[in-house]
Amino acid sequence: MKWRKEIDDRTARGALSWEIRAARTIHAWTVRVLATLDKPNPTCDFMAHALRIGDITLVGLGVEAFYQTGEEIRKRSPWKETFVLGYTNGTIMYLPRAEDYPEGGWKWPNTYALPDLLPQVYCQPALWHPDSEQEAVEAALRALNHLMD
Structure with missing residues (x-):
């Protein structure tokens, strides 16, 4: 996955911590989007x-x-x-x-x-x-x- 590689690249080159956190956030979001696409009628539980x-x-x-x-x-x-x-x-x-x-x-x-x-x-x-x-x-x-x- 592109963002997983981006996290590794940023870490390897000694990127600023906020740059690594931003890549991790986008990676986590991408994982959730892909999981949602596999659902026929995605919903969000609300209480x-x-x-x-x-x-x-x-x-x-x-x-x-x-x-x-x-x-x-x-x-x-x-x-x-x-x-x-x-x-x-x-x-x-x-x-x-x-x-x-x-x-x-x-x-x-x-x-x-x-x-x-x-x-x-x-x-x-x-x-x-x-x-x-x-x-x-x-x-x-x-x-x-x-x-x-």
């Missing part, structure tokens, strides 16, 4: 966690979510006081809202920008599907409703 302390509830999302995503969860929560927390129990990746996807998706080189780099930054095989934010909201609401039992 929302909820905790109740008296009348206050906390719901944790393992993603970097938009403020508006948290507001939707808070407004639809069955609890009077709900606080939505991101980056909990690890972070899978940045979670864009459906309306933040350009029509037809992000395409290089026309709209190449930060969103195109997110899979590499978070070492994920691909970007989320546009419906993923709503699925995360529903998972959070299920966790909050479960506290009612």
Whole structure:
């Protein structure tokens, strides 16, 4: 694999540590992409966690979510006081809202920008599907409703 050789070459020539780390990150990402390509319908497991302390509830999302995503969860929560927390129990990746996807998706080189780099930054095989934010909201609401039992 190209990046495995690149790591060895950089190490052998005494490259700076960040150059070696960058090659290792890209290698790990490449391995995940190739493994994902072998799956017929790849998915990413997502969990929302909820905790109740008296009348206050906390719901944790393992993603970097938009403020508006948290507001939707808070407004639809069955609890009077709900606080939505991101980056909990690890972070899978940045979670864009459906309306933040350009029509037809992000395409290089026309709209190449930060969103195109997110899979590499978070070492994920691909970007989320546009419906993923709503699925995360529903998972959070299920966790909050479960506290009612």
